[in-house]
Amino acid sequence: MGNLRRARELFDAATVADKKHIAAWHGWAVLELKQGNIKKARNLLGKGLKFCGGNEYVYQTLALLEAKAKRYERARYLFKQATRCNRKSCASWLAWAQLEAQLENNRTARQLFEKAVQASPKNRFAWHVWGVFEANLGNIDQGRKLLTIGHMVNPRDPVLLQSLGLIEYKNSSANLARVLFRRASQLDPRHQPVWIVRSFSF
Incomplete structure (x- = not known):
């Protein structure tokens, strides 16, 4: 509610x-x-580790801080600790994969994306980010496949359909793209980005 002093207390x-x-x-x-x-x-997270031992959320937050500061080796170490605490932590695998993708370590990123979807096979963010990553590298068929799998396990998610539509629009069929955009807008009529790309595809 904005009362930071009371929250800290x-x-x-x-x-x-x-x-x-x-x-x-x-x-x-x-x-x-x-x-x-x-x-x-940082001080609070350090105290958390001191008093509570290893914790995936603390390690992940620290890793993101290190990545932002461009201390990449330290970030990798902390992501590794996070995933050791919880091998099923899709968020940690995904954040680590995105760091490696940002640094253009594509092979490592791909391995980490795979671990993310293994940790949480229905996680729509993992399928989406991995699919877009592959498409941006020019691996159109692989990107399409990953987004399609993501859509199959998350049939109510408009973002996956929107990204699939964008791939088709740029690389294959404008007509198929329009169908996908239309389906996405029907799933979530309030999802503004879908309406924007629909308007550009006509």
């Missing part, structure tokens, strides 16, 4: 009441990150 009380409550440390750190207090957030 309550987080502080929570960590005093139970210093092993990892969600309190992490939640407080996320609050500080949103306020731009990077040093404070």
Whole structure:
């Protein structure tokens, strides 16, 4: 509700009441990150690890901080720790994959995307990001295949259909693209990006 002072007081009380409550440390750190207090957030995450031991969310947040600071080896180490804490953490695998994709380590990124969808086979974000990654590299058939699988396991998601439509529009059939855009807009009439790409495809 915007009362940051009170929020900090309550987080502080929570960590005093139970210093092993990892969600309190992490939640407080996320609050500080949103306020731009990077040093404070790092300190809180460090305390969380000290008092609570390894935790995928803390490691992942620290890894993202390191990546943003361009300390890539440290970020990789922390992502590795996050995935060791929870091999089924799709979010950690996906964030790590996106870092490697950003650095154009495409082979490594691809391996990590695969681990992300293995960890959570129905995760629409993982299928979407991986599919777009492949399409952007020129692997159109692979991108199409990944987005299609994502759509099959998430038939109500308009974003996957929108991206499929964009691939068809750019590389294959404008008519098929229009069909996909139309289906996406029917799934979610409030999804504005679909209407925008529909207008450009006509």
